[in-house]
């Protein structure tokens with residue numbers, strides 16, 4: 464697909480959403496990660512659209528991801544919530560993984576809030592801590608900007624000096640303090656791996672050695688696409704398992720969901736404050 468065909472697809476998806484929502488114009492885009500869907504309950508939903516009905520939208524294959532776009536208000540602000548995201552390990556191309564983020568930008572969002580579940584590599588982290596992502600390392604086998612550049616969205620060689628918005632990070636830390644969450648809110652580097660298998664002990668040691676505080680299978684492609692479009696990003700990881708030497712044990716998916724459930728109210732409070 465060339466770049467103008469790709470732009471046509473993005474515009475068709477955006478036009479469908481606008482037609483279904485009386486041209487609702489969200490200010491903030493929110494991507495909800497694994498087991499973190501409860502924030503959706505806080506949204507006063509004006510329009511709910513299944514991904515399956517939106518032209519060119521991929522379909523979620525992961526059970527814990529709902530596959531719905533919610534348009535409505537959160538704390539009085541207009542939001543577009545992607546309830547369910549796409550991962551490279553599901554077999555999608557990187558362009559498909561980031562298509563929803565690009566469509567939200569065409570709908571008019573001016574900032575993006577992202578959440579994910581991640582393994583804690585930093586030995587000081589505890590289960591159900593929140594980590595504000597302040598930088599990342601991309602170990603995915605590609606990225607969404609490879610191929611013809613979508614000139615209408617952004618430049619061929621976007622800058623990555625500050626992928627996570629300093630002002631949003633400052634506000635998130637202030638909100639965490641005000642909400643009494645300072646002790647469980649960390650800051651650090653997220654490394655994105657393809658998955659779907661979790662890491663070996665040697666891989667966890669390697670990821671720590673190269674400078675990461677948490678590891679997960681998402682987020683970085685979406686952030687790259689957002690930064691290509693100059694969208695300010697705040698991203699938060701929920702630490703669902705501990706991967707530092709001495710803490711390592713077999714990861715059970717149910718434990719990841721349980722940890723996400725513990726952190727969910729805190730993440731919800733924080734995102735609410737940020738919107």
Ligand code: HPA
Pocket residue numbers: 580581582583661662678679680703704706714719
């Ligand atoms: N590794 C990769 N992805 C993850 C992990 C992990 O330990 N925990 C949650 N997502």
